[in-house]
Amino acid sequence: xxxxxxxxxxxxxxxxxxxxxxxxxxxxxxxxxxxxxxxxxxxxxxxxxxxxxxxxxxxxxxxxxxxxxxxxxxxxxxxxxxxxxxxxxxxxxxxxxxxxxxxxxxxxxxxxxxxxxxxxxxxxxxxxxxxxxxxxxxxxxxxxxxxxxxxxxxxxxxxxxxxxxxxxxxxxxxxxxxxxxxxxxxxxxxxxxxxxxxxxxxxxxxxxxxxxxxxxxxxxxxxxxxxxxxxxxxxxxxxxxxxxxxxxxxxxxxxxxxxxxxxxxxxxxxxxxxxxxxxxxxxxxxxxxxxxxxxxxxxxxxxxxxxxxxxxxxxxxxxxxxxxxxxxxxxxxxxxxxxxxxxxxxxxxxxxxxxxxxxxxxxxxxxxxxxxxxxxxxxxxxxxxxxxxxxxxxxxxxxxxxxxxxxxxxxxxxxxxxxxxxxxxxxxxxxxxxxxxxxxxxxxxxxxxxxxxxxxxxxxxxxxxxxxxxxxxxxxxxxxxxxxxx
Amino acid sequence: xxxxxxxxxxxxxxxxxxxxxxxxxxxxxxxxxxxxxxxxxxxxxxxxxxxxxxxxxxxxxxxxxxxxxxxxxxxxxxxxxxxxxxxxxxxxxxxxxxxxxxxxxxxxxxxxxxxxxxxxxxxxxxxxxxxxxxxxxxxxxxxxxxxxxxxxxxxxxxxxxxxxxxxxxxxxxxxxxxxxxxxxxxxxxxxxxxxxxxxxxxxxxxxxxxxxxxxxxxxxxxxxxxxxxxxxxxxxxxxxxxxxxxxxxxxxxxxxxxxxxxxxxxxxxxxxxxxxxxxxxxxxxxxxxxxxxxxxxxxxxxxxxxxxxxxxxxxxxxxxxxxxxxxxxxxxxxxxxxxxxxxxxxxxxxxxxxxxxxxxxxxxxxxxxxxxxxxxxxxxxxxxxxxxxxxxxxxxxxxxxxxxxxxxxxxxxxxxxxxxxxxxxxxxxxxxxxxxxxxxxxxxxxxxxxxxxxxxxxxxxxxxxxxxxxxxxxxxxxxxxxxxxx
Numbered sequence: 022x023x024x025x026x027x028x029x030x031x032x033x034x035x036x037x038x039x040x041x042x043x044x045x046x047x048x049x050x051x052x053x054x055x056x057x058x059x060x061x062x063x064x065x066x067x068x069x070x071x072x073x074x075x076x077x078x079x080x081x082x083x084x085x086x087x088x089x090x091x092x093x094x095x096x097x098x099x100x101x102x103x104x105x106x107x108x109x110x111x112x113x114x115x116x117x118x119x120x121x122x123x124x125x126x127x128x129x130x131x132x133x134x135x136x137x138x139x140x141x142x143x144x145x146x147x148x149x150x151x152x153x154x155x156x157x158x159x160x161x162x163x164x165x166x167x168x169x170x171x172x173x174x175x176x177x178x179x180x181x182x183x184x185x186x187x188x189x190x191x192x193x194x195x196x197x198x199x200x201x202x203x204x205x206x207x208x209x210x211x212x213x214x215x216x217x218x219x220x221x222x223x224x225x226x227x228x229x230x231x232x233x234x235x236x237x238x239x240x241x242x243x244x245x246x247x248x249x250x251x252x253x254x255x256x257x258x259x260x261x262x263x264x265x266x267x268x269x270x271x272x273x274x275x276x277x278x279x280x281x282x283x284x285x286x287x288x289x290x291x292x293x294x295x296x297x298x299x300x301x302x303x304x305x306x307x308x309x310x311x312x313x314x315x316x317x318x319x320x321x322x323x324x325x326x327x328x329x330x331x332x333x334x335x336x337x338x339x340x341x342x343x344x345x346x347x348x349x350x351x352x353x354x355x356x357x358x359x360x361x362x363x364x365x366x367x368x369x370x371x372x373x374x375x376x377x378x379x380x381x382x383x384x385x386x387x388x389x390x391x392x393x394x395x396x397x398x399x400x401x402x403x404x405x406x407x408x409x410x411x412x413x414x415x416x417x418x419x420x421x422x423x424x425x426x427x428x429x430x431x432x433x434x435x436x437x438x439x440x441x442x443x444x445x446x447x448x449x450x451x452x453x454x455x456x457x458x459x460x461x462x463x464x465x466x467x468x469x470x471x472x473x474x475x476x477x478x479x480x481x482x483x484x485x486x487x488x489x490x491x492x493x494x495x496x497x498x499x500x501x502x503x504x505x506x507x
Numbered sequence: 508x509x510x511x512x513x514x515x516x517x518x519x520x521x522x523x524x525x526x527x528x529x530x531x532x533x534x535x536x537x538x539x540x541x542x543x544x545x546x547x548x549x550x551x552x553x554x555x556x557x558x559x560x561x562x563x564x565x566x567x568x569x570x571x572x573x574x575x576x577x578x579x580x581x582x583x584x585x586x587x588x589x590x591x592x593x594x595x596x597x598x599x600x601x602x603x604x605x606x607x608x609x610x611x612x613x614x615x616x617x618x619x620x621x622x623x624x625x626x627x628x629x630x631x632x633x634x635x636x637x638x639x640x641x642x643x644x645x646x647x648x649x650x651x652x653x654x655x656x657x658x659x660x661x662x663x664x665x666x667x668x669x670x671x672x673x674x675x676x677x678x679x680x681x682x683x684x685x686x687x688x689x690x691x692x693x694x695x696x697x698x699x700x701x702x703x704x705x706x707x708x709x710x711x712x713x714x715x716x717x718x719x720x721x722x723x724x725x726x727x728x729x730x731x732x733x734x735x736x737x738x739x740x741x742x743x744x745x746x747x748x749x750x751x752x753x754x755x756x757x758x759x760x761x762x763x764x765x766x767x768x769x770x771x772x773x774x775x776x777x778x779x780x781x782x783x784x785x786x787x788x789x790x791x792x793x794x795x796x797x798x799x800x801x802x803x804x805x806x807x808x809x810x811x812x813x814x815x816x817x818x819x820x821x822x823x824x825x826x827x828x829x830x831x832x833x834x835x836x837x838x839x840x841x842x843x844x845x846x847x848x849x850x851x852x853x854x855x856x857x858x859x860x861x862x863x864x865x866x867x868x869x870x871x872x873x874x875x876x877x878x879x880x881x882x883x884x885x886x887x888x889x890x891x892x893x894x895x896x897x898x899x900x901x902x903x904x905x906x907x908x909x910x911x912x913x914x915x916x917x918x919x920x921x922x923x924x925x926x927x928x929x930x931x932x933x934x935x936x937x938x939x940x941x942x943x944x945x946x947x948x949x950x951x952x953x954x955x956x957x958x959x960x961x962x963x964x965x966x967x968x969x970x971x972x973x974x975x976x977x978x979x980x981x982x983x984x985x986x987x988x989x990x991x992x993x
Contacts (some may be wrong), residue, residue: 036903039907040903043689045947051895057519065561070859081602084903095984097617098562101986106925106947107926108922108924108925108926108927112566116567117920119922119924120915120916121924122911122922122924122927123926123929124925124926124928124947127906129939130907181651229719229724230719232714233715233724236935237882237932237933238715238936240720240938240940242644260627349524395722395723406962409962409964412962412965413964413965416965417522417526418957420613421613421616421957423956424610424955424956424957425956425957425959426956426957426958426959426960427959427960428959428960428961428962428965429606429960430606430959430960436594436605436606436608436610438594439592439610439981439983440592440593440594440608440609440610440957440981440982441594441608441610441957442610442955442956442957443807443956444954446723446954447723447724448723449723452726452957453615454726454953454954456955460984461592461610461955466913467940468930468932468939468940469910469928469930469940469941469942469947470906470909470910470911470912470928471910471911471926471927471928472906472911472913472914473911473912473913473914473915473916474894474913474914474915474916475912475914476762476892476898476914478520478895478899478912479895479898479899479902482745493986495657495925495926497925498581498925499981500587500986
């Protein structure tokens with residue numbers, strides 16, 4: 022469908038869709054999940070052919086996608102996400118009476134969603150951005166990812182079926198194919214009220230710039246990846262040298278390093294266990310069986326970026342394998358904090374099964390490195406209880422550098438839940454005030470409006486006196502599920 | 508103080524200030540209010556000399572400013588604004604365990620605040636932007652407004668005293684003087700993490716553009732005013748012709764029309780009561796005693812804008828008075844919806860005691876006008892109970908055009924409370940997802956961070972198991988004030 026026709030239909034459909042009840046939107050989201058499941062093996066096989074991802078992984082990803090749709094259905098049905106806030110009238114207040122004011126979040130309008138190549142299901146057609154936008158009451162124009170067009174069409178069909186079954190206009194969700202120019206036109210179109218994107222820095226930043234230069238700028242939620250630094254403290258490394266190497270390596274290698282949260286930087290102490298740690302890491306990465314990457318472009322970028330990095334001053338290749346047109350072969354390099362601090366190129370993300378070990382000599386170097394980090398999706402800090410003060414000092418720095426700070430485990434594996442933040446300061450995303458995974462993602466596509474002195478009949482249900490759906494509301498500054506006595 | 512030194516100190520002070528407890532920040536805000544009150548008549552007299560605003564108005568504005576500081580103190584002390592959200596670990600979950608995740612809002616860092624000429628107290632040095640930024644845990648670099656430098660210095664002194672009394676670094680709040688270039692440098696400086704502004708479209712848009720072009724873009728909350736259209740429905744106009752004219756006129760004239768929410772557009776039916784309505788309006792505006800405007804620049808812009816508008820095709824001057832270098836003399840003009848729809852110039856804000864009456868012939872014209880509106884801080888809709896369907900249709904359109912939609916009363920008078928939205932779609936503001944007045948303003952200066960698998964000792968107090976301050980938290984999807992059993 023031509024992009025401008027899609028946006029016209031999305032605008033018309035918004036006038037219908039924005040007035041749907043939360044039950045209607047919850048039903049739509051659940052029906053989409055059912056329709057996706059009904060696609061059966063064809064979806065998984067198509068996605069596997071197009072993305073080179075194994076069926077087991079895609080089975081998991083389909084589960085995640087459908088769970089995500091159902092979680093947003095639950096959130097919408099529960100309804101408190103609209104932040105209903107009511108200040109009742111104080112007609113006798115001196116010197117002036119206070120009018121009745123009732124505030125809630127309302128949807129922004131048509132949202133343009135760009136899918137990600139590395140998650141053909143969970144971050145694509147019916148992925149987190151589409152699910153949260155539909156949940157909020159926005160209509161969606163989805164720009165097909167060229168890496169998996171057939172998968173995208175299948176999922177689009179499932180969404181279309183669901184819209185039809187729920188008696189909603191087809192303009193609520195539309196699917197647009199095309200190249201970079203089509204994407205640009207979608208972002209620039211006056212009907213577009215927000216944009217969501219998951220992918221490279223280059224792609225995300227170009228979209229952001231276009232959107233900010235519009236006559237009417239619109240919010241852009243671009244998740245552009247990060248290097249996800251992992252810090253290992255001295256006592257911790259001593260305690261468990263080989264096991265930590267294996268744990269870090271597994272996260273670096275997961276999905277051929279094609280996750281936004283793969284740890285691409287390991288800060289480790291320069292101590293008497295550095296050598297055994299490096300040997301264990303080297304062994305893990307050397308012996309890993311390479312898998313096909315998503316497509317040749319991704320593989321090409323991986324080897325190009327790697328080649329460039331290994332030529333930087335003070336960077337020593339530890340594991341380096343022959344390049345391939347499609348297979349992602351693991352790599353490992355080493356440098357030290359002094360070199361790393363001097364060279365911003367060593368902060369660039371290399372998307373693939375690679376990590377750069379950066380050794381530090383002392384606490385000052387460690388804190389200097391933490392302070393020099395650019396914005397990250399995640400930071401990870403592994404220390405012992407005996408290193409609490411150092412952990413505290415690092416935490417004070419790292420919490421301002423990332424969206425998620427881990428103290429155990431690995432950053433890969435992004436939970437779809439209430440407390441998740443999959444976001445972080447620029448350049449991890451273009452809007453650090455949001456998350457692209459988890460329940461709070463719904464708030465990206467809404468804004469507050471206050472109804473003042475409104476007759477009950479003209480108020481949205483959420484703001485009427487009788488709290489018929491029992492949502493949590495802030496009434497005169499207090500959270501409550503009560504109705505207002507008339 | 509040089510701007511770069513101020514930002515350096517603000518960055519250093521942030522490391523201390525971000526770790527203050529909510530009680531410490533509440534104490535600071537209350538102490539600032541006390542110190543402002545302690546300035547006594549000197550503050551009011553200085554502000555009146557610099558702004559031409561009468562003492563009675565400034566007395567009210569001082570009360571508003573101090574109440575605002577105390578309201579944010581209450582919000583911070585209560586503490587639930589941080590949106591603490593906890594998903595507890597599920598170690599036995601299949602196929603993978605769920606880690607413990609705890610999310611809350613944390614402050615962004617140093618915020619640059621630009622004051623407004625029309626509110627030398629409530630939207631300036633210790634105004635809403637500064638109060639909400641300080642409440643959130645951000646440090647502030649305030650750019651003095653050239654319209655009231657002495658007032659600004661006095662308030663700055665009050666804030667400095669409060670910081671000293673509270674044992675906080677002077678870098679928590681700093682005051683910078685200078686021209687447009689200094690403002691630009693403040694916005695462009697890498698240490699700046701967010702910007703707040705109240706003023707003209709030209710000024711706000713320039714700041715927005717600069718901030719988006721930074722290597723690391725930062726949020727800009729610019730409130731740039733609006734025309735605040737007021738719609739009167741046919742039956743309503745019949746019912747109460749003269750009284751509605753008086754009510755509208757009073758809002759147009761309030762403070763010489765120098766409020767962001769003065770109604771600059773009145774949509775009225777072309778009916779047999781249009782003439783008496785226009786006559787009543789004409790009488791009110793003609794007989795109004797003109798007052799000095801804020802400064803000669805504002806007065807100059809008012810008469811220039813007015814002169815330009817009155818030359819537009821199809822615009823008929825009803826009240827037009829001689830221009831003055833400082834006095835704001837009321838004006839009134841009339842056009843119809845067809846003319847208005849054809850000419851975007853008729854949507855431009857004229858800051859001063861003026862309104863443009865736009866007559867509509869029927870419901871279609873009325874809805875077409877509503878649909879053609881650009882983003883507004885407020886829209887007002889006056890109708891009778893008998894006009895409920897038309898009100899509903901207009902509400903469906905207008906709620907997407909503004910931050911606040913009134914069904915009675917006038918848009919001037921912005922309540923500082925929980926349910927207020929003082930914001931709205933571009934060009935009313937640069938970020939429709941926020942408000943610059945009321946409790947939710949604090950969230951502008953914060954972003955979420957998730958702590959995963961963190962030891963209790965490394966968690967912020969708000970996320971620890973024992974909910975020592977009794978804040979509302981979302982635990983496993985349920986709002987509660989309970990602690991977590993260990």
